Amino acid sequence: MKKIFIILLIISFVSCSDGGDDSSNNGGNSNNEVVNLYFSEYAEGSSNNKYVEIYNASSTSVDLSNYLIKGTNNGTAWGDNGERELSLTGTLASNSVYIISTDAADQSILNKADLSLPYESPVHYNGNDAIGIFGKDSSGSFTVVLDVIGVESSDPGPAGWNVAGVSGATKDHTLVRKASVNKGNTNWENSAGTSSSDSEWEVKDIDDWTSLGSR
Numbered sequence: 001m002k003k004i005f006i007i008l009l010i011i012s013f014v015s016c017s018d019g020g021d022d023s024s025n026n027g028g029n030s031n032n033e034v035v036n037l038y039f040s041e042y043a044e045g046s047s048n049n050k051y052v053e054i055y056n057a058s059s060t061s062v063d064l065s066n067y068l069i070k071g072t073n074n075g076t077a078w079g080d081n082g083e084r085e086l087s088l089t090g091t092l093a094s095n096s097v098y099i100i101s102t103d104a105a106d107q108s109i110l111n112k113a114d115l116s117l118p119y120e121s122p123v124h125y126n127g128n129d130a131i132g133i134f135g136k137d138s139s140g141s142f143t144v145v146l147d148v149i150g151v152e153s154s155d156p157g158p159a160g161w162n163v164a165g166v167s168g169a170t171k172d173h174t175l176v177r178k179a180s181v182n183k184g185n186t187n188w189e190n191s192a193g194t195s196s197s198d199s200e201w202e203v204k205d206i207d208d209w210t211s212l213g214s215r
Contacts, residue, residue: 037067037133038147038184040097040215043109043174044127044160045207051101051109052123052131052149055215056092057182064088064098068142071122072130075155084122084129090114097215112213125150127160127171133184147184148191149175163192164199174204176211 041053052069056062071084079085092098100123101109103116110116117123122131130150134142150161150170160171169175169192181200185191193199204211 036183037062037092037135038177038181039131039133039149040177041175041212042131042149042170043207043209043212044125044171045174045209046172048102048104048124049106049109049207049209050123050125051099051105051113051209051212053212053215054092054098054100054133055177056094056096056098059094061091061093064090064092066136067146068134069100069122070132070134070142071125072150072152073120074128075153078130078132078134078152083120084124086117086122097213099213106207106209109209109212125170126158127168128156128158130154130188145186148186148188151188161188161192162194163201164203165193165195166203169201169203172206174206174208175201176204177201177215 036058037054037056039052040055043049043051065088067088069086069088070078071080072078073080073084086100099113100115100117101113102121102123103118105113105116125131130148130152132148133146135144135146137143159168161169163169163175166173178200185200191200193201
């Protein structure tokens with residue numbers, strides 16, 4: 001009986017050690033906010049039918065005030081001297097999307113948009129303008145690049161950037177992030193790829209918004 005009692009004590013001790021507090025590994029809110037917001041859809045369509053869909057892939061909701069959207073304008077630096085910067089507010093739930101469009105987009109887009117913006121804004125792009133998601137650094141400045149479409153201080157010309165082997169895909173197309181992608185990519189060349197197999201994106205026809213809001 002004494003031997004059995006000792007064995008039970010050993011088993012109990014091992015179990016308690018293995019099941020200790022693992023809160024340091026649970027990807028707390030601050031970590032999730034840095035790594036898990038990314039563009040899941042982008043549209044540069046006819047007229048002002050332009051929007052981006054942002055996805056929260058983390059397991060917790062995030063405070064959107066910790067994020068900034070920055071755009072470029074014909075090869076300018078991020079934010080275009082403040083003309084294309086957007087501070088976000090509110091909360092984005094886990095596994096949910098936040099949609100930003102122009103305020104003159106088609107009504108079907110506006111019906112799903114969380115925020116619709118007048119000119120000038122980061123979503124008033126024309127295929128050759130980049131857009132990115134930025135998070136706060138340790139000092140509270142928005143310097144942490146989380147995801148980009150296009151390249152800062154670069155103008156590919158009116159045709160836009162190629163994506164998945166499709167010429168000028170950032171203009172007159174909708175881009176949908178592949179389901180296999182679960183985080184942002186700060187290297188646009190790698191994200192865009194050179195073919196349908198190595199790109200992180202599927203290229204849809206102009207004004208194809210069938211998957212908007214359904215990430």
